Amino acid sequence: MKTFKTILLLLVVATISAFTINPSKGYKVGDEAADFSLKNIDDTMVSLADYSEAKGFIVVFTCNMCPYSVANEDRIIALDKKYKKKGFPVIAINPNDPEVSKGDSFEAMKVRAKEKGFTFPYLFDEGQEVYPKYGATKTPHVYILNKKKGKLIVEYIGAIDDSSRNENNVKERFVENAVDALLKGEKPTKTDTRAIGCSIKDKRNS
Amino acid sequence: MHKILILFLGSFMLLSCKGKLKETDEVRDSSVKIATLNYEELKPLLHKNDDKTYVVNFWATWCMPCVKELPAFEKLNAAYKDKNVEVVLVSLDFPKQKESNLIPFVKKKSLQSKVLHFDDANEQFWIPDIAENWSGSIPATLIYNEKKRKFYEKSFSYEELQYELQTFLN
Numbered sequence: 001m002k003t004f005k006t007i008l009l010l011l012v013v014a015t016i017s018a019f020t021i022n023p024s025k026g027y028k029v030g031d032e033a034a035d036f037s038l039k040n041i042d043d044t045m046v047s048l049a050d051y052s053e054a055k056g057f058i059v060v061f062t063c064n065m066c067p068y069s070v071a072n073e074d075r076i077i078a079l080d081k082k083y084k085k086k087g088f089p090v091i092a093i094n095p096n097d098p099e100v101s102k103g104d105s106f107e108a109m110k111v112r113a114k115e116k117g118f119t120f121p122y123l124f125d126e127g128q129e130v131y132p133k134y135g136a137t138k139t140p141h142v143y144i145l146n147k148k149k150g151k152l153i154v155e156y157i158g159a160i161d162d163s164s165r166n167e168n169n170v171k172e173r174f175v176e177n178a179v180d181a182l183l184k185g186e187k188p189t190k191t192d193t194r195a196i197g198c199s200i201k202d203k204r205n206s
Numbered sequence: 207m208h209k210i211l212i213l214f215l216g217s218f219m220l221l222s223c224k225g226k227l228k229e230t231d232e233v234r235d236s237s238v239k240i241a242t243l244n245y246e247e248l249k250p251l252l253h254k255n256d257d258k259t260y261v262v263n264f265w266a267t268w269c270m271p272c273v274k275e276l277p278a279f280e281k282l283n284a285a286y287k288d289k290n291v292e293v294v295l296v297s298l299d300f301p302k303q304k305e306s307n308l309i310p311f312v313k314k315k316s317l318q319s320k321v322l323h324f325d326d327a328n329e330q331f332w333i334p335d336i337a338e339n340w341s342g343s344i345p346a347t348l349i350y351n352e353k354k355r356k357f358y359e360k361s362f363s364y365e366e367l368q369y370e371l372q373t374f375l376n
Binding site: 066067100137141159163166169194196198200 | 268270298327328340343345359361
């Protein structure tokens with residue numbers, strides 16, 4: 001009876017710790033990322049599988065309204081211009097619920113993309129199912145995916161560079177360094193970085 | 207009630223005195239002064255070792271959910287300041303927005319909690335140094351005292367905030 005109780009206690013402890021040890025959801029570096037099918041600002045549906053030639057992707061969760069996203073728009077365009085031709089196009093996704101953040105509606109996305117001359121797809125995470133799968137918490141939030149034997153492996157999660165507010169003070173370009181490494185067939189040296197960003201607007205969390 | 211009134215009148219008088227003394231150069235912001243700190247200066251305020259419990263909220267005027275939850279922090283500050291609790295509102299507004307957005311906002315809402323402006327470019331260092339589990343999104347809140355410390359990367363209602371605070375006070 002005593003052993004039974006001990007086992008029971010151990011089981012309870014194990015169950016509790018199983019739930020508390022791993023609070024963060026979403027992908028980690030090394031995980032396989034799932035494809036999606038989301039509506040682009042040109043009203044077509046876009047999936048990563050559409051890019052059969054791509055070696056990987058720079059997936060950026062971003063939006064119209066967040067000042068940190070706005071401060072990074074030109075840098076995101078520059079990334080796409082530089083890396084699309086090398087096989088790593090930018091795929092931007094707006095994860096916000098326009099009911100919570102009006103300026104992030106699909107129509108407003110079209111306007112902003114035109115104003116800024118986005119060279120990449122700007123997708124709307126309608127129903128907000130994609131961003132939680134990735135584990136994105138804020139905008140901008142970058143995930144670099146690398147194609148390996150038909151699988152999309154997450155190789156980098158974090159910021160674009162080390163100066164999110166002010167491009168003039170950038171010393172280290174995290175995303176460029178990571179993609180350059182992947183293009184050479186190497187592992188990126190930095191795979192996790194952080195920056196302040198706007199929390200993703202989701203009425204399920206507020 | 208009388209006490210509050212006296213306190214209110216007292217601080218009002220103090221403020222107006224200060225305003226008069228420095229009228230020449232500070233007429234514009236005679237009542238609202240907000241210090242700008244870098245991380246070296248902010249860090250000690252996140253590690254005080256006294257008998258108080260600190261509720262430190264990271265926010266910005268441009269952050270909609272932050273602005274939405276501010277009344278909960280203000281209410282908490284009013285309700286618990288006699289119970290050894292201090293609310294500190296750390297603004298992450300861009301430096302150029304301090305004068306144009308932050309100070310007018312604090313004035314307009316007449317925030318009673320302590321407001322600081324935090325400006326430090328080295329996010330790679332201070333985000334994980336403040337909390338290992340912080341991805342960097344705001345709103346975010348640190349509650350701590352000398353015995354316990356917890357970081358929340360989320361929005362709060364007053365009830366949730368009060369509930370969390372209670373776990374530090376018991």
